[in-house]
Amino acid sequence: MEELKVVGETTQFIVIKLGDEQYGIDIKYIDNIVRMQHITRVPKVDNYLKGVINLRGEVIPVMSIRIKMGLEPDVETKSTRIIILKLEQHSTIGVIVDEVKEVVTLENDQIEKMAYDAKEEMKSFLCGIGKCDGGLISLLDLNSVVENI
Amino acid sequence: MDVSQYLEIFLDETNEHLQNLNTQILSLEQEPDNMDTINEIFRAAHSLKGMAGTMGYKRMQNLTHDMENVFSEVRNGNITVKASMIDVLFQCLDALEEYTTNIRENADEGTNDNEPLIKELNLILNGDSDDDDDTAAEAAEEEAAAPVSTVDAGDKKWLEIKLGDSEQSVLKEAAKQGKGIYGLTVKVQEACILKAARAFLVFKAVEETSEIISSSPAAQDIEDEKFDLDFSLIIVSDASLEQVLTAARSVSEIEEVNGDVLDLAHLDGPAQTAVKEEAPKKEQETKPAEVTAPAPAQAAAPAAKPQAKGKKKADEKKAPANKPVVNRTVRVDIEKLDTLMNLVSELIIAKNSLVSASAASGTSSAAVNEQIEYLESTTTSLHESVMKVRMVPIESTVSKFPRMVRDLQKTLGKKMELYMSGEETELDRTVVDEIGDPLMHLLRNSADHGLESAELRKERGKPEVGSIFLEAYQDGNNVVIEVRDDGNGIDTEAVRNKAIEKGIITPEQAENMSEKDSIDLLFHAGFSTAKVVSDVSGRGVGLDVVKSKIEALSGEVEVKSKLGEGSSWIIRLPLTLAIIQALMVDIGNEKYAISLGSIQTIEDISPNDVKLVEAKEVIQIRDIVIPLVRLNIILDIESKKDPNENLVVVVVKKGDKMAGLVVDELIGQQEIVIKSLGKYINKCKIISGATVLGDGEVALILDANTLI
Numbered sequence: 001m002e003e004l005k006v007v008g009e010t011t012q013f014i015v016i017k018l019g020d021e022q023y024g025i026d027i028k029y030i031d032n033i034v035r036m037q038h039i040t041r042v043p044k045v046d047n048y049l050k051g052v053i054n055l056r057g058e059v060i061p062v063m064s065i066r067i068k069m070g071l072e073p074d075v076e077t078k079s080t081r082i083i084i085l086k087l088e089q090h091s092t093i094g095v096i097v098d099e100v101k102e103v104v105t106l107e108n109d110q111i112e113k114m115a116y117d118a119k120e121e122m123k124s125f126l127c128g129i130g131k132c133d134g135g136l137i138s139l140l141d142l143n144s145v146v147e148n149i
Numbered sequence: 150m151d152v153s154q155y156l157e158i159f160l161d162e163t164n165e166h167l168q169n170l171n172t173q174i175l176s177l178e179q180e181p182d183n184m185d186t187i188n189e190i191f192r193a194a195h196s197l198k199g200m201a202g203t204m205g206y207k208r209m210q211n212l213t214h215d216m217e218n219v220f221s222e223v224r225n226g227n228i229t230v231k232a233s234m235i236d237v238l239f240q241c242l243d244a245l246e247e248y249t250t251n252i253r254e255n256a257d258e259g260t261n262d263n264e265p266l267i268k269e270l271n272l273i274l275n276g277d278s279d280d281d282d283d284t285a286a287e288a289a290e291e292e293a294a295a296p297v298s299t300v301d302a303g304d305k306k307w308l309e310i311k312l313g314d315s316e317q318s319v320l321k322e323a324a325k326q327g328k329g330i331y332g333l334t335v336k337v338q339e340a341c342i343l344k345a346a347r348a349f350l351v352f353k354a355v356e357e358t359s360e361i362i363s364s365s366p367a368a369q370d371i372e373d374e375k376f377d378l379d380f381s382l383i384i385v386s387d388a389s390l391e392q393v394l395t396a397a398r399s400v401s402e403i404e405e406v407n408g409d410v411l412d413l414a415h416l417d418g419p420a421q422t423a424v425k426e427e428a429p430k431k432e433q434e435t436k437p438a439e440v441t442a443p444a445p446a447q448a449a450a451p452a453a454k455p456q457a458k459g460k461k462k463a464d465e466k467k468a469p470a471n472k473p474v475v476n477r478t479v480r481v482d483i484e485k486l487d488t489l490m491n492l493v494s495e496l497i498i499a500k501n502s503l504v505s506a507s508a509a510s511g512t513s514s515a516a517v518n519e520q521i522e523y524l525e526s527t528t529t530s531l532h533e534s535v536m537k538v539r540m541v542p543i544e545s546t547v548s549k550f551p552r553m554v555r556d557l558q559k560t561l562g563k564k565m566e567l568y569m570s571g572e573e574t575e576l577d578r579t580v581v582d583e584i585g586d587p588l589m590h591l592l593r594n595s596a597d598h599g600l601e602s603a604e605l606r607k608e609r610g611k612p613e614v615g616s617i618f619l620e621a622y623q624d625g626n627n628v629v630i631e632v633r634d635d636g637n638g639i640d641t642e643a644v645r646n647k648a649i650e651k652g653i654i655t656p657e658q659a660e661n662m663s664e665k666d667s668i669d670l671l672f673h674a675g676f677s678t679a680k681v682v683s684d685v686s687g688r689g690v691g692l693d694v695v696k697s698k699i700e701a702l703s704g705e706v707e708v709k710s711k712l713g714e715g716s717s718w719i720i721r722l723p724l725t726l727a728i729i730q731a732l733m734v735d736i737g738n739e740k741y742a743i744s745l746g747s748i749q750t751i752e753d754i755s756p757n758d759v760k761l762v763e764a765k766e767v768i769q770i771r772d773i774v775i776p777l778v779r780l781n782i783i784l785d786i787e788s789k790k791d792p793n794e795n796l797v798v799v800v801v802k803k804g805d806k807m808a809g810l811v812v813d814e815l816i817g818q819q820e821i822v823i824k825s826l827g828k829y830i831n832k833c834k835i836i837s838g839a840t841v842l843g844d845g846e847v848a849l850i851l852d853a854n855t856l857i
Contacts, residue, residue: 040839042826042833042836043786043833044785044832052847059824061826093829
């Protein structure tokens, strides 16, 4: 995410919730947000891959960020959503989130890059922390989230 | 104008000509006296030369020119065809292919002059005939053109070109400078598809030595293809008429070029008056008609006029009738076909949705059902038609093999013959493009490892010349391509020893290995039994690549071999890739699809009939023992069925092998559209894809082949 380094630029993030923590996903990678629907299980794959869904005739794999990040498994509620991501070097994939809250625009000086801490397990999934209205948003590094699938 | 827009046509045609040359030279080797073959070769070489020349590829032109000279001498009976000559000719074709590849990749022919080849060609020429090769070739060309150059007046249409004052003065000026003034009439072959491109190439060829003063129809109209089959030019040139004519004739698909020195007296003479007389009439005629009008020079005579007019009318009528014959085929970008195919897929999904929606809403009256059935049959035939459009005969791929086997014969020093059948078998275009390399590999393999040397063959009482067969045929929903040889067969003992040596298996494993398993070792990555790494095969990349390539095309390879008698490699490819008929089954409340193509029978088996063999469950159907595969275990689901109930077993077949898949329930047969699971989910080998069902749910497609 090179643009984070450029001074004075702004980046838009969609704020999602996983448990009590707020995460930000760069809006340019988001193709679509759909409601939770029936996911067809695929046997013999890693546990964080929940299966596949039908998105307007296309078959798209869906993964659980929670399981991938080592959190509690997803509990489906009324606000559960699937965010369809389109990353440059990867094909389309859906991720399950607890809730989609809002869109925020962050100035680059509102974003703090992650301090390197080898012990912290979560660090590899984040690329920075955004400060917005007194709250903190963990900014997801999507490439490492979908990596090694 | 710029030639790059004709590059594609050039490349396509060059390939066709090269392919043709390859085949023809091969048959020339068989029957050196066949005049038809020699003529065909000469024509192809000649067209190649002309095309290369007009596109400005000088090196290619030089080489083809020398080849053409050789052929021309052969045609005139001055040289007899010898094996050494054929070799040189094949080398020339390889060089030409290299040029073409360079052009395709960088739009440049490269810098290889192929001097040695040209020298050898000249040696052939000089060794057996008089040394004036160039003139001989030219003479031959003239000879070829001779019958058509006995021109009748109808071919001299250039005489009717109207010249303005400024053009006339240019001509007069040129005449004073001693330049030649010629009139040309070029006739394009009736079957020619891109007339404008041909005309452009003629223009370009002529412009190399000459200046075009006027043309009929106007240059713009010719470029827009607003002419029938011929067009005329008035040119001023430094070169001789013969040179100009030769240049124009070298363009392919040009039927004939007629020309003569234009007498300036003509300008003021009868022809000019003829034009003047005809002028008012012509203005009433439409422009294209003017082009087709074969008004002869003698039209000056008033009596000829009505006749000329009548002819014009006839031609006008003929022109539209001719058109469709020329444009019966269309070249279509494969991507457009892919889009069309995707749309058909969408339509079939929509149709399936409609079926389940009408069933769910309970509105299914007889009328609705009737319409749905009609829709169903229409979408099925639509799908079939689109599939057919994408099908091409495998001929385009396999036609290069006879040449390859011939070359192998030389490099390996073995005698062999390739017999091909079923070249007309059709497959999806993408498959045909991809199947070439694996087939080539298998053929090389047969030639190198399969066939024994001539001495050994004699000892074994086999004919000295080894046979390799390449057979293709359709078998139900599959196309089978078989590569067979009557050589040594596979020495499974040697294979096992090699595998132990390479550390692929342990000696203990080897002892218990069946013949079939041993043969399968050949497909193991990095396995090559050739003791010496030869030029032909044994480069480490081998049969494993063949296998993975074929599997990527959803096909499979099977090997049958008998030591001492030969082996055969059977490739089975599905006819369709995108839409298949499938049986939907239920396993633990999950829906799965099994391709109907691999299903043999469906059986109802009592739990008591399940026997154990080596701790594995088997059933016996009509005296055949079939291993059982419990799909719920493989797919990690709990079966919803009472274990005491009868089992529903779907018997699937792959080659000779069978397996019984145990499912909970059958849902029914359905036409499904195969969707890829994407690269995130590719670890699961037993799932070959997914499909969207009528209710919008996704069902996975089981690859029965991996379960056997």
